Amino acid sequence: MQVKSERRSxxxxxxxxxxxxIAAARRLFTEKSYAETSTPEIxxxxxxxxxxxxxxxxxxxxxxxxxxxxxxNAVAEEVERAxxxxxxxxxxxxxxxxxxxxxxxxxxxxxxxxxxxxxVLGRPxxxxxDDRHGNRTLREGLALTMRxxxxxxxxxxxxxxxxxxxxxxxALAIDAGAPFAxxxxxxxxxxxxxxxxxxxx
Amino acid sequence: MQVKSERRSxxxxxxxxxxxxIAAARRLFTEKSYAETSTPEIxxxxxxxxxxxxxxxxxxxxxxxxxxxxxxNAVAEEVERAxxxxxxxxxxxxxxxxxxxxxxxxxxxxxxxxxxxxxVLGRPxxxxxDDRHGNRTLREGLALTMRxxxxxxxxxxxxxxxxxxxxxxxALAIDAGAPFAxxxxxxxxxxxxxxxxxxxx
DNA sequence: CAATCAACATACAGTCTGCATGTAAATGTG
DNA sequence: CACATTTACATGCAGACTGTATGTTGATTG
Numbered sequence: 001m002q003v004k005s006e007r008r009s010x011x012x013x014x015x016x017x018x019x020x021x022i023a024a025a026r027r028l029f030t031e032k033s034y035a036e037t038s039t040p041e042i043x044x045x046x047x048x049x050x051x052x053x054x055x056x057x058x059x060x061x062x063x064x065x066x067x068x069x070x071x072x073n074a075v076a077e078e079v080e081r082a083x084x085x086x087x088x089x090x091x092x093x094x095x096x097x098x099x100x101x102x103x104x105x106x107x108x109x110x111x112x113x114x115x116x117x118x119x120v121l122g123r124p125x126x127x128x129x130d131d132r133h134g135n136r137t138l139r140e141g142l143a144l145t146m147r148x149x150x151x152x153x154x155x156x157x158x159x160x161x162x163x164x165x166x167x168x169x170x171a172l173a174i175d176a177g178a179p180f181a182x183x184x185x186x187x188x189x190x191x192x193x194x195x196x197x198x199x200x201x
Numbered sequence: 202m203q204v205k206s207e208r209r210s211x212x213x214x215x216x217x218x219x220x221x222x223i224a225a226a227r228r229l230f231t232e233k234s235y236a237e238t239s240t241p242e243i244x245x246x247x248x249x250x251x252x253x254x255x256x257x258x259x260x261x262x263x264x265x266x267x268x269x270x271x272x273x274n275a276v277a278e279e280v281e282r283a284x285x286x287x288x289x290x291x292x293x294x295x296x297x298x299x300x301x302x303x304x305x306x307x308x309x310x311x312x313x314x315x316x317x318x319x320x321v322l323g324r325p326x327x328x329x330x331d332d333r334h335g336n337r338t339l340r341e342g343l344a345l346t347m348r349x350x351x352x353x354x355x356x357x358x359x360x361x362x363x364x365x366x367x368x369x370x371x372a373l374a375i376d377a378g379a380p381f382a383x384x385x386x387x388x389x390x391x392x393x394x395x396x397x398x399x400x401x402x
Numbered sequence: 403c404a405a406t407c408a409a410c411a412t413a414c415a416g417t418c419t420g421c422a423t424g425t426a427a428a429t430g431t432g
Numbered sequence: 433c434a435c436a437t438t439t440a441c442a443t444g445c446a447g448a449c450t451g452t453a454t455g456t457t458g459a460t461t462g
Contacts (some may be wrong), residue, residue, distance in 0.1 A: 010428055017440080033320075035236070038418060039288055052441045054420070086230035119234075119320030123373045142449060152390050156375065162387050164368030166363045172324045173362055182356035186363050193394015211408060211459055218409080239449060252411045276457070 007024065018056050018066075020046040026067045029107025034064055034116040061120055068117050069129050071109060076133035078103040089145035090195055096141075097167055097187050100134070103170035114168050127161070135164055151194050159194075168191060219257050219267075221247040227268045235265055235317040251333025262321055269318050270330050272310060277334035279304040290346035291396055297342075298368055298388050301335070302381065305372035315369050328362070336365055352395050358393075367391060 008016075024046035028037040039060055043050050054146050057063040082099035083092055117126045127135075139160040145151040170183035209217075215301050225247035229377035240261055242281040261284040284293055305311050318327045328336075340361040346352040371384035 008428090013428090013440065016290075039420095040418075049442050052421090052440075055439090055441060059420070060238075115324065116321045119236075119316045123316065127377075146287055152394075154387050154390055158371070158379060158383040158387045159390075161374055162367045162370055162384070162391070165366045169363055169366030170359070173359065176325055176328075178359060179356075182359040183363070186355050186359045187354055189395060190363070190391055194390060195352075209459090214409065214459090240451095241449075250411050251450090253409075256408085256410060261452070 014056070017046075017048060017052055020048065021053055021056060021063060022066050022070060023061050026070065026112075026122070029064065029067055029112050029116070030106075032139060033111060034120055063127070064116070064120055065129075068113060068121065068126070069132070071113055072129050072133045073112070075100065075103045076137065076140050079134060080137060089141070089148065090191060092138060093145075093191050094184075094188060096138070097170075097191075098184060100167050101171050101183065102176060105174065110171050110175045114172055130164070138164060151197060152196060154194075163190075213264070215257070218249060221249065222254055222257060222264060223267050223271060226264050227271065229312075230265065230268055230313050230317070231307075234312060235321055254300075264297055265317070265321055266326070266330075269314060269322065270333075272314055273330050273334045274302065276304045276310070276314070277338065280335060281338065288349050290342070290349065291392060293342060294346075294392050295385075295389060297339070298371075298392075299385060302369050302372050302375060302384065306375065311372050311376045315373055331365065336361060339365060351397060353397060355395075366393075 005179055021042065025037070025042045028042055028045060039050055042054050042063070046052075053063065057066065079096055079099045082102075083096045087095065104113070113126075117129075121129070139156060142151070142159055142163070143156055146153050146156070166187060170187060173183055174180055204285055211214055222243065224272060226238070229243055229246060240251055240254055243264070244254050247253075254264065258267065280300045283303075284297045288296065305314070314327075318330075322330070323384050340357060343352070343360055343364070344357055347354050347357070367388060375381055
């Protein structure tokens with residue numbers, strides 16, 4: 001293992017620099033906000049110059065998009081890790097919700113994904129990111145539950161996004177000091193209200 | 202009626218200038234976004250100089266806060282106007298929801314209040330504004346409904362904010378082209394799920 | 403009516419973003 | 433393996449923007 005950069009392929013260099021930039025930006029975007037973080041700051045933290053940033057990303061927004069995508073992916077992975085495979089639809093939803101709220105408690109994550117994200121990339125932009133990660137699982141889960149007759153039949157896209165919206169707002173509320181249990185209680189009630197009452201034979 | 206500014210009291214001047222600035226800012230913030238609107242643009246549209254802006258508002262954010270407050274108030278008034286006084290709790294909620302979604306269709310309003318607002322002022326900041334206007338009515342309505350036994354008892358603050366979150370996301374979805382009916386269908390289902398089934402004597 | 407204060411206008415300093423240009427190393431080619 | 437080309441940056445620059453400090457004029461007050 002050679003410590004110094006003896007001879008690096010271009011692919012390696014790109015990968016390393018891009019990674020450093022995204023990592024540095026992630027740190028600053030979560031510590032402060034998108035608007036309060038300048039590109040000089042980011043490149044200083046990453047140990048490169050602004051030239052490198054603008055070589056790899058078209059602009060500051062594009063770098064932010066890369067960070068957001070990575071964070072959304074991290075959240076989705078944490079949630080899927082917490083949700084055991086075969087579980088009742090209702091239970092899976094509740095476990096997943098709780099896991100999501102937990103995952104969003106990483107400092108700065110709510111601001112990055114729930115405040116700055118929509119403002120910087122637009123709702124459609126953030127939806128596109130979410131659909132590539134967490135929302136997909138949610139939508140598929142809901143579709144399955146509805147087809148199984150365990151849940152009221154409703155427009156899938158709308159149901160997915162509105163449920164996701166409640167999860168998001170709950171995460172922000174917890175961030176602001178609201179009790180975790182209260183948010184879970186309301187989310188549980190909302191989900192229960194959607195389930196079709198099992199008619200005992 | 203004298204057309205020219207013959208002799209204006211300071212209070213009148215302040216009121217007029219502040220109003221002009223807020224109106225101009227509102228137009229630009231709704232046409233473009235907060236970030237894409239510069240203070241030189243705003244003051245040009247308002248017919249004053251940046252000196253006037255920074256005399257009346259501590260910074261660009263403060264001007265934005267004033268605009269947001271005014272817009273939130275406008276939305277709340279439209280909703281209250283649409284909601285006839287005495288109506289069943291469930292019906293009042295549904296009518297209010299629809300009115301809210303309608304009111305939010307004014308071009309640029311969703312971005313101003315639902316995207317830029319939280320990002321610029323923070324969630325707590327926007328909550329403070331909302332609580333002074335629309336959310337208050339919602340919360341009081343929910344409290345009443347719950348006390349009347351028509352709705353499941355749940356933590357009031359959490360329920361209010363999570364329901365408001367679904368309304369907000371629905372407004373954004375409609376803005377993005379989603380069918381109004383789909384959003385209403387899901388909102389109706391969510392509300393219905395919260396109502397206690399009336400036990401017929 | 404003098405003194406003060408409020409409501410601006412003007413000028414300036416510092417910072418930021420995006421781009422254009424320069425350079426050295428890596429890569430492709432005959 | 434020499435040479436042309438492309439890649440991965442670094443550096444410098446232009447334009448714009450924010451916030452503040454300072455100046456000026458008209459209203460307000462004792």
